[in-house]
Amino acid sequence: MELESVPISNVDEAAALLRAHGITPTRQRVAISAILFTCRQHMEASELFRRVQASDTSISRSTVYNTLELFVEKGLLQELNLGDRSRIYDTNLAPHHHLYHVDSGKIEDLDVSQIKVKVPDEILGKSGLVGVDVTLRVAG
Amino acid sequence: MELESVPISNVDEAAALLRAHGITPTRQRVAISAILFTCRQHMEASELFRRVQASDTSISRSTVYNTLELFVEKGLLQELNLGDRSRIYDTNLAPHHHLYHVDSGKIEDLDVSQIKVKVPDEILGKSGLVGVDVTLRVAG
DNA sequence: GTTTATGCAAAGCATTTGCATAACA
DNA sequence: TGTTATGCAAATGCTTTGCATAAAC
Numbered sequence: 001m002e003l004e005s006v007p008i009s010n011v012d013e014a015a016a017l018l019r020a021h022g023i024t025p026t027r028q029r030v031a032i033s034a035i036l037f038t039c040r041q042h043m044e045a046s047e048l049f050r051r052v053q054a055s056d057t058s059i060s061r062s063t064v065y066n067t068l069e070l071f072v073e074k075g076l077l078q079e080l081n082l083g084d085r086s087r088i089y090d091t092n093l094a095p096h097h098h099l100y101h102v103d104s105g106k107i108e109d110l111d112v113s114q115i116k117v118k119v120p121d122e123i124l125g126k127s128g129l130v131g132v133d134v135t136l137r138v139a140g
Numbered sequence: 141m142e143l144e145s146v147p148i149s150n151v152d153e154a155a156a157l158l159r160a161h162g163i164t165p166t167r168q169r170v171a172i173s174a175i176l177f178t179c180r181q182h183m184e185a186s187e188l189f190r191r192v193q194a195s196d197t198s199i200s201r202s203t204v205y206n207t208l209e210l211f212v213e214k215g216l217l218q219e220l221n222l223g224d225r226s227r228i229y230d231t232n233l234a235p236h237h238h239l240y241h242v243d244s245g246k247i248e249d250l251d252v253s254q255i256k257v258k259v260p261d262e263i264l265g266k267s268g269l270v271g272v273d274v275t276l277r278v279a280g
Numbered sequence: 281g282t283t284t285a286t287g288c289a290a291a292g293c294a295t296t297t298g299c300a301t302a303a304c305a
Numbered sequence: 306t307g308t309t310a311t312g313c314a315a316a317t318g319c320t321t322t323g324c325a326t327a328a329a330c
Contacts, residue, residue, distance in 0.1 A: 024304075026310065046294055060312040065295070067310095081275070085226070085319080086294055099263065102270055116258040119276060123239065123254060127278035130242055134274050135221070136259060138267035164329070166285065186319055200287040205320070207285095226319060 010034075021074045031057040032067050033076075037091055042080065042107050045087040081133060097134040110136070161214045171197035172207050173216075177231055182220065182247050185227040221273065237274040250276070 014033040015025035023029060035051050036043065049064045068089055071077040080088040080098075092109050099108040117132055154173040155165035163169060175191050176183065189204045208229055211217040220228040220238075232249050239248040257272055 024309080026303080028311070044294085049294095061294095062296085062313080063311050081221075101267070110263065114260065114263060116256075117274065118256040120254065123250060123276070124278060126280065127241070128280050130277040130279045132274065132276055134257065134272065136263070136272055137270040138264060139270045140266065140268050164284080166328080168286070184319090189319095201319095202288080202321080203286050 017076075021076055023070065023074055023076075027057065028059045028063050029067055029070075031055065031059065032064065032071075036071075036077070036089070041091050041109065043089055045089065048089075095131070097136070099136050099138060102137050102139050110134075157216075161216055163210065163214055163216075167197065168199045168203050169207055169210075171195060171199065172204065172211075176211075176217070176229070181231050181249065183229055185229065188229075235271070237276070239276050239278060242277050242279050250274075 011030055011034065014030045014037070017037075018025040018029055018033060031052055032048065035048060035055065039051075045065060045068055048068070049059075049061055052059045052064060068077065068087070072079050072089070075093065076091075078090045078093060080090050090109075095112050097110040097112060097115050099110055100106075101108070115134055115136075117134060119129065119132070151170055151174065154170045154177070157177075158165040158169055158173060171192055172188065175188060175195065179191075185205060185208055188208070189199075189201055192199045192204060208217065208227065212219050212229070215233070216231075218230045218233060220230050230249075235252050237250040237252060237255055239250055241247075255274055255276075257274060259269065259272070
């Protein structure tokens, strides 16, 4: 499906993107952005740390974790709940669901328009609906 | 909501339940069952370990984790994917969805009949639909 | 007597924390 | 200079592993 994340091709664009979101574009944050927004959509925090380390810019663990939190806070990333034991981040900012290939572990995004979910009001009671997460597990 | 898990009130019933599922009812497995099937529905592996330890029957970590895996395999438990970083098990064996209270962390079950999900065939392609997980996040 | 289950302690892995240093405005 | 960001190394928490011992059939 189409992404809503902003693809960035170079350091200047990354810096501009960060600034546009009220984030001071430090060397480390730019490096992280470069990896996040040019790679595939879903990435674990720990994998990102490894990738950044492997790149020419070495960055500490804490910075990576801090930065990811900051990006979520500033609306550059979404954090996913896919039941893994690690933090998974998604550069797709649109509300969306997931198609999870149980055999390969691959995750595909599904636009919310592709799946209809009907929630009766009685279920919610006095609580407000914050979000609806749907994961379709498929095999083969 | 109503449970489909088998409530057990004593050791003999636990043993019978295990045997009925082709599981040798060892002292440890019975103790684990006693906690699992008489307590609330959702429990983390690590919490179960702590609870068993606190009870009169002391059991090793490995046994607890092995046993939980075995119970899932034999159809006594379901393992959940709720985005926590720990293993969560559910004694509710019926297919169901979840209502997640983001403020308190509380999880409630929703029968599949309570929520309608419509998945167009095109999405699945050649893959077979193994399951549909819906989590409603609510606040307040 | 073999198979099966359990226990123990250590390792693994992702994440978090506290605090000192460095960069920035 | 005062705030904000980074780095380091250790701690935390949960899970997993390997192997020796014990229990079950």
